[in-house]
Structure formats: C-alpha cells, structure tokens
Amino acid sequence: MDPALPDEPIDPRMTVEQYFALAGQGLLEPDDRVELLDGVVVAMSPPNPPHAGNTSRAAKALRRAVGEHAEIREEKPIILGTHSVPEPDVAVVALDPLEYTTSHPQDAFLVVEVADSSLPQDRLSKSRIYAAAGIAEYWILNLRESTIEVRRDPDPPRRCYRETIVVGRGFRIALAALPGVAVLSDDLLPPIGSRGR
Numbered sequence: 001m002d003p004a005l006p007d008e009p010i011d012p013r014m015t016v017e018q019y020f021a022l023a024g025q026g027l028l029e030p031d032d033r034v035e036l037l038d039g040v041v042v043a044m045s046p047p048n049p050p051h052a053g054n055t056s057r058a059a060k061a062l063r064r065a066v067g068e069h070a071e072i073r074e075e076k077p078i079i080l081g082t083h084s085v086p087e088p089d090v091a092v093v094a095l096d097p098l099e100y101t102t103s104h105p106q107d108a109f110l111v112v113e114v115a116d117s118s119l120p121q122d123r124l125s126k127s128r129i130y131a132a133a134g135i136a137e138y139w140i141l142n143l144r145e146s147t148i149e150v151r152r153d154p155d156p157p158r159r160c161y162r163e164t165i166v167v168g169r170g171f172r173i174a175l176a177a178l179p180g181v182a183v184l185s186d187d188l189l190p191p192i193g194s195r196g197r
Contacts, residue, residue, distance in 0.1 A: 013039020039083035055089045061187035080133035089114045109177035116143040128159040136177040
C-alpha cells in the first residue's frame with residue numbers, strides 16, 4: 001500500500017478576495033485605514049499635515065505634467081497579484097473609459113509614496129511589492145531629508161529595482177513609462193520653509 005501523500009501546504013497569507021470580503025462581513029469599515037501587503041492586513045498611520053499636504057502637492061504636480069495621457073489617483077487601492085492591495089499616496093495609471101468604477105487598477109506607470117514615519121516600510125515592503133508587480137517606476141518622497149528616491153527597472157522575480165537614484169531640489173524627473181512627460185522635483189518636495197517630519 002502506498003503511503004498517503006502529504007497534503008499541500010496551505011498558504012497562510014490572506015488573498016485579495018478574502019481582504020475585500022472583510023468589509024462585507026462587517027470586519028472592516030470604509031473609514032478603516034488599512035491595506036493588504038503580501039497577505040497581511042497592515043494599519044496605515046493617520047495622515048499628519050506634512051504627509052497630507054505633500055501628497056496633494058505631488059498629485060497636483062503630476063496632474064499638470066501628465067495632462068490627458070493618464071489618470072492620477074490619490075490614496076486609492078491598486079490590486080497587485082494575489083496577496084497585495086496597497087493604497088499608494090499617488091498612482092499614475094492608464095486611462096479607463098469607466099474611470100475605475102467597476103474595478104481597481106491592476107498596474108500603474110508610476111507609484112509615489114510620501115514618507116515620513118513610513119519611510120522604512122516604503123523602502124522595504126512597498127518597494128518589494130511594487131517591483132514584484134512590475135511597476136515601471138516607484139518614487140519615495142522622503143520628507144525627512146527633502147529628497148526623492150527614484151526606483152526604476154523592476155526585476156519581478158527578485159522583487160527589487162535594478163536602478164535607484166536620489167535627487168534633491170533643482171532636478172527635472174522624466175517618467176520612464178510616459179515619454180515626454182517630466183516633473184520638477186521642487187514641485188514634489190515640501191515648500192522651502194515648511195516644517196516636515
């Protein structure tokens with residue numbers, strides 16, 4: 001008699017479907033500030049004024065730069081694979097004729113995280129998730145140092161970006177996935193004289 005084959009190991013991570021079902025089960029409210037990262041429901045920090053204000057600044061600058069070539073979404077879900085639903089501070093996504101009223105985007109030209117207290121998570125967890133999903137470009141607006149960390153050329157199997165550059169004020173940053181579109185770093189970083197954290 002053949003020995004019984006061992007059961008397939010069960011992946012303990014939460015799936016996208018299970019995550020969205022939490023709301024239907026009354027376990028998550030619309031105002032709950034959480035996101036699904038690699039199968040784990042993670043709480044997001046309450047937005048302080050530097051974070052909220054600089055998120056708006058970045059979205060405004062990108063809207064001007066992108067124009068009608070793409071859509072800008074602020075703090076909205078993006079479905080990346082089976083186990084992640086991050087809510088990037090700003091995402092530049094393809095135009096959708098239904099304006100994403102029937103489903104969330106599953107890709108982006110660019111994602112931007114505005115980082116103060118979230119800087120370690122944005123550099124580690126978020127970077128790995130975005131690279132694994134093949135997001136062409138990922139920017140971290142580092143409020144602590146008034147710099148922009150530009151990550152490009154994702155390597156999905158290794159879950160990393162092959163290229164990282166750090167820029168300060170006075171730079172013009174081209175969007176890799178949208179030829180001819182660029183934004184000034186000064187329009188993304190906190191205004192000079194403002195208090196960041």
